[in-house]
Amino acid sequence: MSVFDTIVMVDWAGGNDRGPTPKKDAIWAAVNHDGVAEEPAYLRNRQVAEEWLSNLLEQETARKRRVMVGFDFPFGYPAGFAHALTGSNNPIDLWHWFEERIEDAPDRNNRFELAGQINRALSHGHGPFWFCPPGQEIEGLPATKNGYRNPFPERRQSEARAKGAFTCWQMGGAGAVGGQVFTGLPVLARLRRQFHAAIWPFDALDREVAFVEIWPSLTVGTAPDGMIKDAWQVTEVARQVAALSPERLAAMLDVTAPEEGWIFGLGFEQELAAPPLRNDCFALPPGVHWTLVDEALTMLRDRLSPVTGFETVRLGAALGRIAAADVRARRSNPALPxxxxxxxxxxxxxxxxxxxxxxxxxxxxxxxxxxxxxxxxxxxxxxxxxxxxxxxxxxxxxxxxxxxxxxxxxxxxxxxxxxxKAGEDVAVGETVVAAGRRITPADLALLSATGSADLDVRRPLKVGVLSTGSELVEVGAVAADGQVYDANRPMLLGMISRFGHEGVDLGRLPDHREAIELRLNEGALACDVILTSGGASAGDEDHVSALLQEAGAMSLWRIAIKPGRPLALGLWRGKPVFGLPGNPVAAMVCTLIFARPAMDLLAGADWSVPQGFEVPAGFSKRKKAGRREYLRARMRDGRAEVFASEGSGRISGLSWAEGLVELPDQGMEVTPGDMVRFIPFGSFGV
Structure with a gap:
């Protein structure tokens, strides 16, 4: 049983009370309820942390919710140490041993003195622990690793595989986990008794509360600017674990390590980690005032990368999902001559x-x-x-x-x-579906024929949609003079669904800076990418672009395109934001041309270029040089007709159209019968 309703991640600390002001080296904890993250909690010392955890677990278990709590320190030691200290190989006996001997108060604890006592008691005075705080001399505890003899393995088997892992014998210094183990295991021992918790991987996870060893540094990268690293890491790890399917979570928990314990996610780092985007990923070169469409598309393609995690699904549930890795034929087709x-x-x-x-x-x-x-x-x-x-x-x-x-x-x-011949169609081991491909019905036939009952896919991209503007009212309400109904949000959510992503409705907000900032914060926790409409230019009430600018990760792309032009692109708490124009026609065109291929890339799919067709024009037009133009169009009698008005306020033209006629950046004159490029909406996936 591996389905959890609530995921909690705790970054532990072994030092003294850090005080009421949040500090980067204190204890931080994050909670994720059913995929919805809370703000990370600052816990100034271990006593506060134990009380906070106890209260949280009481609340969750009273609601019959299963909770998985991750801690960032080892649950066990290298083989042989538990038996040498307690006479038992059971690591839980070692927890109780520490619980009986650790003295811990907010201002001090005896972790260094206890390490020295253990060293003196083991192997003729040669024990495994080292690091004595500067200016102190503790009998039996070497100040450095030089010259000491360790009677046990230097690292656990899991630590030998974890890149950059510190040995649990180091009691202090940068990155050391030794002090965290000494002070953390007694707390876990008490909470285990209080809530009858299962300890992974020592127990079967068939209880309401489970404790798991997780190291955030394995899968979480650099924190966004202005956010404390530990606070960011616990939030991100809780999100990563909460996003796993039950099958993938069960696979990662399927570990046998009865004495030393194991690090959750080890061997699955790539699957758990979503590559962070750079804060300057939308930055334009100095001096650029207008960006051509092709240049904008090239920059998006080169600077974005997948942000979605992985999960395994049965073949019947794979339609429309994006292959996370190359799928190779498990059986030749035909299997035999x-x-x-x-x-x-x-x-x-x-x-x-x-x-x-x-x-x-x-x-x-x-x-x-x-x-x-x-x-x-x-x-x-x-x-x-x-x-x-x-x-x-x-x-x-x-x-x-x-x-x-x-x-x-x-x-x-x-x-x-x-x-x-055997393998005449496909030979065993050949790639039948490449990573980044969106699975089609034909792919299901090929995958079935070559023996794939399940496959690894990307999690659906969660795209938040937020409308801003004090003039907007919800459809169904009474619109006063000067107000308009919000047409963008339902349109964009519908497009996102057709693109194969998961839309998240972030609602409609007036031009209130604080409200928009709060909603962006909520969206960054719940979504992988955010689309906003309105407030993306540089006016007094354009709060979206102003907030992104202040966050230090925003560019206002003035793109040589009609309709459209201003497109605010930035990162908010590490999540990409596309600030679309407020006009529905411009918002739709910018979404099709720019946001759609970018979202495909963020979702783990290949960069997509819409298929266009050269067809005779059924219209006349004189176009000036300097901007790429997209005209609402449809095919009739073998020719491309365009909507009677090019006005971007004419929403009816979107419904009338079946696609877009794309006119190049150069000036030109179109007469009936001239060849023009027509892109059906179907080529965009809508």
Whole structure:
């Protein structure tokens, strides 16, 4: 049983009370309820942290919610240490041993003194622990690692595989976990008794509360500017774990390490980690005032990368999902040489003239296990049947005369006629679906034929949609003079669904800076990317672009495009934000041209270029140089018609149209019959 309702991640600390002001080296904790993250909690010392955890677990268990709590310190020591100290290999006995001996108060604890006592008691005074605080001398505890002898392995098996792992024998210094273990295990021992918690990987996870060892540094990168690293890491790890499917979570928890323990996610780092985007990923080169469409698309393609995690799904649930890795054929297709026709099989070619062969009893049909046919004999064989041993050629039944137990036919018949080779379509080990491909019904047929019952896919991209503007009202409400109904949000959510992503409705807000900032914070916790409409330019009420600018990760791209032009691009708490124009026509065109391929890339799919077709124009137009233009269009009688008005306020043109006519950056004059590029909405996936 591995389904949890609440994920908690705790970054522990072994030092003294840090005071009421949040500090980067204190204890931080994050909670994720059903995929929705809370703000990280600052816990100034271990006593506060234990009380906070106890209260949280009481609340969650009272609601019958299963909770998984991750801690960033080892749950066990290298093999042999527990037995040397307690006489038992059971690591939980070691927890109780520490609980009985650790003295811990907000201003001090005895972790260094206890480490020295252990060293003196083990192996003739040679113990495993080292690091004495500067200016102190503690009997039995070396100040440095130099010259000391360790009677135990330097690292646990999991730590040997974890890049950059510190040994648990180091009691202090940068990155050390030794002090965290000494002070953390007693707290876990008490909470374990209080809530009858299961300890992974020592216990079966069949209880309401489970404690798991997780190291955020394995999967979490650099924190966004202005956010404390530990606070960011616990929030991100809780999000990563909460996003796992039950099957993937169960696979990561399927570990046997009865004495030393294990680090959750080890070996699955790439799957858990979403590569962070750079704060300058949307920055334009100095001096750029206008950006051509092709240049903007190239910058997006080169600077964005997938942000979604991985999960394993059954083949029947894979339609429309994005392959997370290359899928190789587990079985050749065909698996064995077989016949392409109904007829009679034998070995070798036959030349000119009449040939007569004795017939074997029975027949070979599709699904039969291949038998064997002696040299010089033939067998009745049906389409799709595997070729029996001794058969490599088939003659059509229409070309054969059967006389009792013999057949006659006229040559010539070439060797291997009317047969298929094993692996003729796909050989075992060949790539049948490449990473980044969105699975189609045809892919399901190929994957089934080559033996894939399940496959690794990307999690759906969660795209938040936020409308801003004091003039907007919700559809169904009474619109006062000067107000308009919010048309963008339902349009964008519908487009996102058609693109194959998961839309998250972030609602509609007036032009209030504080409200927009709060909603962006909420969206960054719940979504992978955010689309806003309105407030993306540089006016007094354009709060989206102003907030992104102040966050230090925003560029206002003035793109040479009609309709459109201003497009605010930035990062908010590490999540990409596309600030679309408020006009619905411009918002739709910018979404199709820029946001759609960018979101595909963020979702883990290949960069997509819409398929256009050169068709005769059914309209006239004189176009100035300098901007790429997209006209609402449809095909009628083999020609592209365009909407009567180019006004971007004419929303009816979007519904009228079946696609876009794309006119190049250069100036041109279009007359009826000239060839123009028509891109059907279907090429965009809508």
């Amino acid at each position: 077989n016949t392409a026709v109904d007829g009679y099989g034998f070995a070798g070619a036959r030349g000119e003239g009449v040939h007569e062969l004795p017939l074997m009893p029975g027949r070979a049909a599709a699904g039969d296990a291949p038998g064997e046919v002696p040299q010089g004999h033939a067998i009745r064989i049906l389409t799709g049947a595997a070729l029996p041993a001794g058969v490599d050629t088939v003659v059509l039944q229409e070309d054969v005369v059967r006389d009792g137990e013999r057949i006659r036919f006229s040559g010539p018949v070439r060797q291997a006629a009317n047969t298929r």
